[in-house]
Amino acid sequence: MFAKKPLTLTAIVLSVALTASCTRLPTNTEPQALRPFDPQSTAAEVVAPIPGREADLLLRDFYAAGAVPAGDYEAARSYLTPAARDVWNPSESVLIVDRIDLNTQPGGNNQRRSLSVRGNVIGALEEGGAFVPEAGVYEATVELEQVGGEWRISSLPSGIIMERNELRNQYQPFNIYFAGKSSNVIVGDRRWVYSGRDSLDTVIMSLITAGPSERLAPAVENILPPDAAFTGKSDGIYEFSNMASMDTEKRTQFAGQVVWTLAMAGVSGPYKLNVDGAPILGDKEELTTDDFASMNPQTASNDVAKLYALTNGDVHEVSGGEVTRLEGELGSEGNVSSVEISSDGGVAAVLKNPDNEEEQIFAVGNLSGKKDEVLRARTISRPSFEQNSNVAWVVVDGTKVVRAVQSTDSGDIVSSEVGTPFLEDIGGEISMLRLSRTGSRAAMIIDGRLFIGIVERTRAGERSIVNVMEYATELSGAAVSVDWNPDGSLVVGTSSPDSPVKRVELDGSSVTAYPSGNINGPVVAVSAGPTMIYATDANALLQLPTTGTEYTNWREVPGLQGVRSAPVVAK
Structure with missing residues (x-):
């Protein structure tokens, strides 16, 4: 929970509260300042108060000027009274809100006015420009007074409040x-x-x-x-x-x-x-x-990724509109419930549901050859490879993350448990875990919410998922599936009827919807390649080009029309 923090300037108490469930773990919610990197090399942008500006419009202009850090935020300071300039500290924090709402409080006159400021916090910029997702409500009271016939801000909380649009307009990632x-x-x-x-x-x-x-x-x-x-x-x-x-x-x-x-x-x-x-x-x-x-x-963006499809328990390779059943047990036994395949097509990590058995089997081995059993459990998540395909991760029974390493020399498999201290704070069960291409980040769906953690390598063979934060809180428990795009962003399948597939940026700073004209939630599986995104909705396996197309509708994958399959892009 964000702490309520009263601030006092010139004997006026200013209420600043951030209220709502905190989405950052651990719960240290004091954002650090984004300080100018080198003020001497900054091109000064001319931003100044407009003469005769009304109080509410001047305050809105002030918040827009706060997105310009030149000269230690000199543009924003020009909207303050001399006394306020002396005590206002813009570097205390930089909060990003979806929008800023202003309302004039009763009791003002032609010389003094108080305005209520409110906005839904989506994140903070730390020193060095790193965006940190946050969730809460920003509320403050700002005082304005007439100075030489012009409205100026006489009392306000320290720190910068920036609308999401101003972040996009004034900054580049x-x-x-x-x-x-x-x-x-x-x-x-x-x-x-x-x-x-x-x-x-x-x-x-x-x-x-x-x-x-x-x-x-x-x-x-x-x-x-x-x-x-x-x-x-x-x-x-x-x-x-x-x-x-x-x-x-x-x-x-x-x-x-x-x-x-x-x-x-x-x-x-x-x-x-x-x-x-x-x-x-x-x-x-x-x-x-x-x-x-x-x-x-x-x-990965420079390679042509192979596409496989899991249909009725068997795995097929999909290429040029042709669908070919894989040789060996993956393509013939009909008991595969999930699979991950290496980019060179040599290794597969597979989950199987044997007949008449309540447990699932997790096995690793050659794509067309023998698979060595790693473990059995009531539920096992879809496997995910580290950067090297001889290491695969799964989630066992929703709460235990297991890392399986296959020796390149002997073929022996050694498994160990990955540290998940964050689960004690947020609870719930992990239904899906996907490692980024470098193996440095883990995307997880926990009770329909999207979380991103950092993979810490304490020593050889030991891993923990730390610094876990919730992304895209607006999904409100609707996340169903997730995968990493080659550029580091995420594609998320949801149960939302309005926007079933979302794109979430690497730092959580933005969530946008992919076209939704002919795709229906829930989207139970997604997989991303260099040029195409694949998604399984309630009816079929669909694809959408990532660039260079005039079409905004999803289309069925050639060769799999009328067939509901799960996509598997080789990683």
């Missing part, structure tokens, strides 16, 4: 990439950067050297020494210092982080990175994404 804790992978940390800044690339460099957001930190490795710094850009060269202790492997990984972050943000290469005046990788003065191809954060 970018992924800042950090080294994952396993293999040669980089993990995106979504940040919102003010659009009015002169040099996006230097802001990005500052964010990289500052390290990952507090929430993502358990899933990534900050490979920079504590005193490492970005010292500026000169003649097209990004200069860094205090990295002498980094070996070649770490320098290469850091260079890959920088190059891919710049490239994905639209900053053209080639790129020149120097450490203490010398190229970061020895004699190689210019770097491109080709030098770090194995670290591509959107590798």
